[in-house]
Amino acid sequence: MGIAKLLGVFLVMEMTSGFRSGADGLSMGYYSMSCPMAEFIVRNSVTRALQADPTLAAGLIRMHFHDCFIEGCDASILLDSTKGNTAEKDSPANLSLRGYEVIDAAKEELEKQCPGVVSCADIVAMASTYAVFEAGGPYIDIPKGRKDGSRSKIEDTRNLPPPTLNASELIKMFGQHGFTAQEMVALSGAHTLGVARCSSFKNRLSDAVDPNLDSGFAKQLTKTCSAGDNTEQPFDATRNRFDNLYFNALQRNTGLLASDQTLFAFARTRNIVNGYAFNQAMFFLDFQQAMVKMSTLDVKEGSKGEVRQNCHKIN
Numbered sequence: 001m002g003i004a005k006l007l008g009v010f011l012v013m014e015m016t017s018g019f020r021s022g023a024d025g026l027s028m029g030y031y032s033m034s035c036p037m038a039e040f041i042v043r044n045s046v047t048r049a050l051q052a053d054p055t056l057a058a059g060l061i062r063m064h065f066h067d068c069f070i071e072g073c074d075a076s077i078l079l080d081s082t083k084g085n086t087a088e089k090d091s092p093a094n095l096s097l098r099g100y101e102v103i104d105a106a107k108e109e110l111e112k113q114c115p116g117v118v119s120c121a122d123i124v125a126m127a128s129t130y131a132v133f134e135a136g137g138p139y140i141d142i143p144k145g146r147k148d149g150s151r152s153k154i155e156d157t158r159n160l161p162p163p164t165l166n167a168s169e170l171i172k173m174f175g176q177h178g179f180t181a182q183e184m185v186a187l188s189g190a191h192t193l194g195v196a197r198c199s200s201f202k203n204r205l206s207d208a209v210d211p212n213l214d215s216g217f218a219k220q221l222t223k224t225c226s227a228g229d230n231t232e233q234p235f236d237a238t239r240n241r242f243d244n245l246y247f248n249a250l251q252r253n254t255g256l257l258a259s260d261q262t263l264f265a266f267a268r269t270r271n272i273v274n275g276y277a278f279n280q281a282m283f284f285l286d287f288q289q290a291m292v293k294m295s296t297l298d299v300k301e302g303s304k305g306e307v308r309q310n311c312h313k314i315n
């Protein structure tokens with residue numbers, strides 16, 4: 001699609017999606033008047049970045065998840081550490097996050113077009129949805145109007161799920177954020193994109209080999225990981241394509257993380273995995289809805305936040 005046509009589509013979407021405002025202060029047409037090019041600019045930045053490096057789609061969606069699970073979707077993940085405060089991004093759980101430069105590029109352009117209007121939290125949220133779409137996944141239309149937060153502390157990242165959790169622990173943790181088991185499984189389907197490093201799953205390969213791990217796959221992983229803890233292993237056969245192969249991998253006991261494979265091992269979530277493995281359209285629909293829900297987690301509105309001039313630091 002040509003740039004002019006794409007721009008036209010976005011402007012029409014912005015104008016027709018109305019000015020409805022939810023209880024949380026978010027709305028689809030939030031930037032209709034103040035920055036009608038906002039979505040177009042973010043999308044352009046994502047498209048350009050993914051053309052150069054398609055692996056960034058995974059980075060962007062993971063960034064949004066890690067942002068929303070700590071203090072809500074408020075771009076706390078983008079704040080740099082300062083003297084006296086170690087920020088979320090410097091936690092071991094976040095060291096392999098990628099795609100910050102895509103957000104910075106979009107913010108720079110937005111500040112030229114409409115200074116001080118579009119929050120970093122909205123940029124992260126929009127970028128993650130475009131990344132999913134560019135990678136072949138569903139189009140996810142999310143409301144905008146998030147504000148940027150001022151707290152970013154390394155200790156808060158203990159609320160991110162470690163890859164050793166089993167299905168009932170994952171259900172509990174996601175349940176605390178208001179998600180059902182089905183939504184948790186759908187969101188885990190984001191692991192259709194990207195990679196994990198050996199340090200995230202090597203515990204499964206030790207003497208007491210994980211019984212839920214296919215033995216041939218375990219041997220292959222052991223060989224891969226002999227190159228070191230930072231060696232990357234894709235979650236499924238199509239690391240840059242948003243599809244349902246991740247769920248097929250779980251059915252074959254070739255899920256990479258213990259927290260992936262547990263979804264098939266556990267009776268309550270196995271049926272959901274089977275459903276998504278069988279029906280990609282169903283996965284896309286559930287993922288789409290769960291992402292809209294995730295993108296509105298504990299959002300800050302009005303005076304509870306600000307629009308940062310620079311996503312790396314508070315104003």
Ligand code: HEM
Pocket residue numbers: 057058059061062065096097098161162163164165170187188190191193194195196197198199200257259
């Ligand atoms: C269900 C609980 C989850 C756990 C325990 C988990 C854990 C992990 C771990 C350990 C990695 C690999 C990190 C590394 O080795 O560098 C990873 C990667 C990833 N996670 Fe999750 N995750 C979960 C849910 C999610 C959700 C809900 C999303 C997004 C909606 C997501 C998106 C991703 C993506 C896209 C990657 C690949 C990143 C890349 O290639 O750069 N994860 N996750």
